[in-house]
Amino acid sequence: MTKLYMHRFTLIVLLLMFGMVLAACNSKDDATGDTATETEKPSEVAETEEDEKAAEEGPKKGGTIVGAMYSAPAGMFNPIFYEDSYEANIIDFVFEGLVSQNESLEFIPSLAEKWETNDDQTEITFFLQEGVKWHDGEEFTADDVVYTYKAMSDPDYESAGGVRANYVQPLLGYDEYQSGETDEFVGVVADGDYKVTFKFAEPNVSPLYYASFPIIPEHIFKDIPVKDIPEAPESLQPNKLIGTGPFKFTDMIEREQYVLSRNDDYWKGAPLLDEIVWKVVAQSVMIGLLEKGEIDFVASPGGIAPADYDIVNDFGNVVIVEQADFxxxxxxxxxxxxxxxxxxxxxxxxxxxxxxxxxxxxxxxxxxxxxxxxxxxxxxxxxxxxxxxxxxxxxxxxxxxxxxxxxxxxxxxxxxxxxxxxxxxxxxxxxxxxxxxxxxxxxxxxxxxxxxxxxxxxxxxxxxxxxxxxxxxxxxxxxxxxxxxxxxxxxxxxxxxxxxxxxxxxxxxxxDPDPSGLWATRAGYNFSRWNNPKSEELLQKAVKAPEAFDQKYREEVYAEWQKLFSEDLPALxxxxxNSLWAYNDRIQGIKILPHTMYQDSHEWWVEDAE
CATH class of the missing domain: 3.10.105.10 (Dipeptide-binding Protein; Domain 3)
Known part of the structure; x- marks a missing residue:
């Protein structure tokens, strides 16, 4: 069977004023996105009938697929503390947030089934999915959401190595709680098991962004001081990592192989695959293994090397995805x-x-x-x-x-x-x-x-x-x-x-285009240790209500900030x-989004499952 698709996305994202966007769970960002196009070589048309026949038979349960990454994860698999994209290759299958995104980069429900904002945009309330279980069988509740954001606001979070304080800094009472002035955390509040409200110190132009962070389980971490979480087995070891996602992290040979196994109790339905295995493979041999079928997909970070594109393009069993990288x-x-x-x-x-x-x-x-x-x-x-x-x-x-x-x-x-x-x-x-x-x-x-x-x-x-x-x-x-x-x-x-x-x-x-997570002075990822007061002023101005509810206003502020960045140069x-992702066409059900191909992995299946 021979099949080759090339997907090219030319994506233009045009967001409405956030005050209109965030009114309800079915609100939509005003966005357009070209769908992926499919082309086939003339010699491949005959095989299409075989493909369609296999699709008509329906998804099959079982089987293992192997992904390749060319550098080993550093070993931190807790969402609030991880730093590199290789660790994210495990985290993305294990943990979930209240919302996710679709092909147009619109926010869509995930662990939250719907949401609503108050009139002045200082609060957003989420109504959570019921019946979601953590991998150990405990129920997912609003208390887990509160705990996650409370941990990232903890006075010891940054000193313990946390680099995502930008998700919590706009919350009501953050400064007082983070500094130790008060023990009361009021930024995220639970109302029963399935309702949770994010409260912001000022009207917020992008509350869904701040509420999109992966959630970790309170019952696992509540008795561990935040400063000790990075060293806890529950952040580092297979079978100790507990999420709500479609796959469990069950085994690893450190720096060589990482195994994700099906979560039979996944709230969207048990995954069709038995396992997803990540192998650490030198980039120089990746393509040969892909051709032989010893690995099934190569995606983020990096994908296949541009120099190998023409080689992979000649493979008869591989789908290539090329699109602008985020x-x-x-x-x-x-x-x-x-x-x-x-x-x-x-x-x-x-x-x-x-x-x-x-x-x-x-x-x-x-x-x-x-x-x-x-x-x-x-x-x-x-x-x-x-x-x-x-x-x-x-x-x-x-x-x-x-x-x-x-x-x-x-x-x-x-x-x-x-x-x-x-x-x-x-x-x-x-x-x-x-x-x-x-x-x-x-x-x-x-x-x-x-x-x-x-x-x-x-x-x-x-x-x-x-x-x-x-x-x-x-x-x-x-x-x-x-x-x-x-x-x-x-x-x-x-x-x-x-x-x-x-x-x-x-x-x-x-x-959201807000670059403060990388370039704000106190951002953990600001490795240049760039300290420019004008940059800080502009970054804060770009998200400050009420002016920032006007997208044109934000565009103008960010234009001034981009000019400053290019002149002061914290980095060249x-x-x-271009992202060049590739996967064996034995895998079915993959959804290509502008920023990932890992969405809805519980729906992936392989034609040769037994």
Whole structure:
């Protein structure tokens, strides 16, 4: 049986004023999205009848599918504490939120069956699904929702490594509870077992976004201090992880294999598959295993390499999905470093941060931006490049699919090494001793340390290319040995070090364009330790009611913020790579959404199930 589909989404998201959108559970974002198109080769038409016959026979129960990821999860599988996308590959099948999203990025019911807001948009009340069970048989209730958000508001949450405080900061009484001034948590309140209300300190323009976080079980964690949750077996180990999702995390060989087994009591109906097995596979051998059927799908993060597209396109048993990615790769600039005392205590205290003098001049960061050949990395007009043209350089850290993305508001750093050299000369960074590398304005050696992680082959190959680009304009770069993500991310977070430049990629939220989760000063993911008061002012202004209920107003504020970002440069955005997902056509029932292919995995089935 031979079948090949290519899906291309050209998605334009146009949201109505939030005050109108969030009135009831059947409210819709005003959005349009091209549906996936299907094309078949002439030689494949005969097989279509066989496919249709199999579909007519209906879904089959049983079977195992194998997914591949090219880096091992760091090992944290608790939604409120995890950090990397590889951990999310487990979490996405185990845990659920009150709402999810459809193909148009509209919020739709999940653990909540409906919701309503009050007149002034300071409260949103959810009516929960009844009969939902946790994996251990306990009933899911409103108390679990309250507990999840209370834990993320806990005074010890951030110091324990929590990086998602942005979901709780707008809640009523957050500051008082987080600071320890009061023991009463009033931001999320249960009214019986199946009704829960989120209360905000001010009218909120996107309450569904803040209420969309995966829920964890109160009965599992209530007796564990929040500061100890990251070390608890219930956050780390198979058969200890308890969610409401369609699959249970049942076994692992750490750094090699992770097994998800069917949840027979799943509230939407027992999954058809017996198991989903994740294997950690080197990117260099993934495609061969996909062709042989030893792995069944390759998706987030990264998917198949652009260089392998034509090879996979010739496989007779694989479906390819190509669409714009919700994310980007970046070259980060360490503006500041945390103190050792703050690292040891887990504090994010901007007033204590130590400026990184090697990159403190914005002209230097801009010169670096002009010196990096981003188009060359992508491949447009410069040979095949690393992406073979399947992606594009971007200049804004807001997802291109979002209504707030504004390419015209930003500085576009075209490859211009001559301009980079002139800017460095003007800033006083010149080659004093004639060795080909520039010294700083005081005549001291100027070397930028650059770090990057293993796992993503494109990122690994980008690192020495970027080093070479910078050295062409006289910037000496100490490209250090890469490390596994499980080591890299903690070192990047605990940054009382000599890091200057770093490579990382971000998968962006599909729920709202607000970039504060990555770039607000106190955001855990603000690894650049960017501390710009004007940025803080604009980020807060963009979500402050009542003005922010007007989408046009938010667009204007975010345009000003994007301009600021591109000028002050906490990072140089390298490129947005097209998502290239692939799966064996023995798998049926997969729904391709703009941001995931893991939706409704309980409906997946395989034709050869016995």
């Amino acid at each position: 994310g980007y790769q970046l070259l980060g600039f360490k503006h500041n470093h945390r103190t050792t005392a703050d690292v040891e205590s887990g504090a994010l205290t901007p007033d204590n941060w130590v400026p990184n003098k090697k990159l403190s001049d914005p002209k230097v960061r801009q010169a670096i931006a002009y010196a990096v050949n981003r188009v060359g990395l992508v491949g447009e007009g410069h040979g095949e490049g690393l992406l073979h043209g399947r992606g594009q350089p971007i200049n804004s850290p807001i997802a291109q699919q979002m209504w707030a993305y504004d390419e015209n508001a930003v500085t576009k750093y075209d490859y211009d090494p001559a301009k980079a050299e002139a800017m460095l000369d003007e800033a006083g960074y010149v080659d004093v001793n004639g060795d080909g590398f520039r010294e700083d304005p005081d005549g001291n050696e100027w070397v930028l340390n650059m770090d990057y992680p293993l796992g993503n082959e494109l990122r690994e190959r980008s690192a020495p290319i970027i080093q070479a680009d910078l050295e062409k304009v006289g910037i000496k770069v100490n490209l250090r040995q890469p490390s596994e993500m499980s080591v890299y991310v903690p070192e990047l977070t605990d940054d009382n070090t000599d890091w200057d430049l770093y490579l990382i990629g971000w998968n962006l939220s599909s729920t 955005l390298l490129y947005a790579q």
